[in-house]
Amino acid sequence: HKSNGSNGSASNGHSHALPNFDEDGLIIPRKLINPCVDSHERKSVHKEMLWNQKVGKNVLNSKNELEKELAKRKDNQKKRELEAEKLSRRSSLERRLEEQQLKIRQHEGNGDSQPSPSASSSSPDKQPLESEFLKIYSKVKCATNTDNNNDNNNCVLKTSATPSTPPMTASKT
Template structure:
């Protein structure tokens, strides 16, 4: 069985090795130009090995979704979720809406009462100390 192209690759590799070992000179003593080494040769070989391994194991890399398709799918899921929430809100009865409004009003009243209580009970400690001193002086003078 003859594999075409394998001899070319082998010759190419041998030539690459010879070129990297020693420079070649012409009759004037100048260094002859040589072919540049392909930096992607090893990475291409590694990629081919990985593809062959995945082919043998049955894993298909092409069936994976791209980042764009995953983002679009996520966006669609979010849109459908929002639509369902809006339908729930719009399908509520009048009683449920009235109860929610009352609950909001009660929460607002509780918050305003808490703010009022905090405003009256929070005192400046320096003011309290000076007030106590003045009170003691007035009582002592009487």
């Protein structure tokens, strides 16, 4: 049962056959198989890297600064073209919603530049909600009043001058 490590199948160190024994009857350790090191792809890539290093070819940074900048500009141009195409393919509903959103933002921007006296008493978070409520309420009130009176010029939002009472009503003047 003793062998001096002269087993023919274990000479390459990669055998799955019977283990080799030394003089004392102990199993001789052998190197484990690493499938990554033994793979054909790894060997060919390693061989190519050694060849490129020997020749002096820089594989990783093969582009110079000008080529990198041109590629960057080309990518930016493609992004702009895709964005323009995306905008052109929008439906009429999407365009209409975007226009309405822009108008609302502009109107809110103009409304913020003229602070009302009641704004000092209310918190800044409640101010846009109250103003939105007042706008809608006045439109509804005017719509119901114009149906009865047929007079569009009488619909004016009445605001109170005292900060203790918030302006919540719309009436004819």
